[in-house]
Amino acid sequence: MSTPLDVVGVGNALVDVLSLESEDFLAAHGLVRGSMTLIDAERAHAIYAAMGPAVEVSGGSAANTLAGLASLGGAAGFVGRVHDDELGQVFAHDIRAAGVEFSGVPATTGQPTGRCLIVVTPDGERTMNTLLGAAAELDGDDVDPSFVARAQVTYLEGYLFDQEAAGEAFQKAAAAAHDAGRLVALTLSDSFCVERYLEPFRRLVASEIDVLFGNADELRLLYETDSVEDAVASAERDCDVVAVTRGAQGALISARGRRAVVPAEPVDHVVDTTGAGDLFAAGFLFGLTRGYEIERCGRLGALCSAEVISHVGARPETSLAAVVADHLP
């Protein structure tokens, strides 16, 4: 069990519950379009009761990324906490079935497995309401330094900042990775999340992060500037590699001072943007761990992102290795 891994992710283990709703649904239930909001059990009950017939698919931001990396042919691992219940079994099954080594042992005490109630509006935008459950109980004890040390890159999910104990898990994972001479990557995850935890994010990025993922809004918030250019310049001082996703405008990549702009991959019909950023990171990290040029890393990210937004759910439905073989031989 000590075979090398390309990437190990540390993130929220969640099952997504997705339904398609009209635009009116957001206003009627006080939901902020495109955001991720943490909710309690009572609010989850109320939102779920209002949602139409739903589909359950394993999710979790970093977990989606690692499932994507495995689908590309990469060696992937994941650290996250589920409860020993039906949704926990679903999560553990799906991530293992995707080819990801899952280090978690389902907890028999504490809260039920976390879920994310996702409202998808007709334009494909997703609005997420997360009941963290067991995922909120992730702490340093869940991180096995020898597991992390096996991976070229340890990938941290910014959403975890919403949990107190997770800071400890982050620090432990980052320290284990750096002690082993490995890279540490972070995705900022959500602009509201960056706003809520600005100082800890800034400290973490400046001190521990080698590879930074975020969209333009998140980067501007992190560096408290209106200028994307200034934000990227600041990020370049903190991190070796910066990848800024900009939706249909494509991605801006910077690696050790060299920059590239990568166009978004055209998609006939955007069904559900859930997982778009997660799968961009999957493609990008796959390329990075193979030593590809940043342009190719970015194009791999764009391809993977295009696959996942063309259907409901945040995990790939087709082999991403086959998609790459077809489009980027």
Added chain:
Amino acid sequence: MSTPLDVVGVGNALVDVLSLESEDFLAAHGLVRGSMTLIDAERAHAIYAAMGPAVEVSGGSAANTLAGLASLGGAAGFVGRVHDDELGQVFAHDIRAAGVEFSGVPATTGQPTGRCLIVVTPDGERTMNTLLGAAAELDGDDVDPSFVARAQVTYLEGYLFDQEAAGEAFQKAAAAAHDAGRLVALTLSDSFCVERYLEPFRRLVASEIDVLFGNADELRLLYETDSVEDAVASAERDCDVVAVTRGAQGALISARGRRAVVPAEPVDHVVDTTGAGDLFAAGFLFGLTRGYEIERCGRLGALCSAEVISHVGARPETSLAAVVADHLP
């Protein structure tokens, strides 16, 4: 709560767990292509462990039909048994969110909510492995005669024959319907099921069934003949209305001696045939309860069936009322 209903279904309350697998998967795991097999928990564990990443969507044959009927604008009710667990909550949420009145109270004792492990092969064919769980405990006590009496048609799912106590539920529901001057419909569900329970099926069809649904194989097995024509002629003696589905060849309908052939609705790409027969019944029953001509009933069935086989999962993803308005105004 005593508003009239168009159709009440009595069936297995199941959550479907679907994954896309290669043809080889069937042989490797001893699965009979296109069939429904009842499995125990141990076998379910083994099949699930072998399946790739899956999607969970509410299912159950009659439950799918009633969800379809509601999507068409019909007034639908459902009788089935779930446990008070996460999958039971998923089932109850989804059927209510589909607009179906669900009479069930989740059981707090007995087995967990039932699930159907569905392997979908590249041609869209589905092979089903059902762990009935709580659904196997449905009995006469679950049937409220006053609920059944509210519906023009009581629709029974043949799969229920795989459970001993369900016979009692069938008899009670059929008696309540007939006492109220209502119709009783049955779907034969599965040729293996017909073979296993030939005599009880024959008795039920001859004595209680007004509207019979089945495919050509099921009808031939029921009447022990190689000739579809002979089987239909026998069914016509037993039932007022007979609807025989024949896949891409379309449906043969017979009502009080008058026959019609209805072509299948063309589908660009068959993704997953799960629910094809269930949704045919939905469209057909919707038409029947509105007093439409049998040709139109059949065409409604074909349209609903076409919607459900064009995506993964056995419940409609779009408003069937809108599909009908577009295609069969």
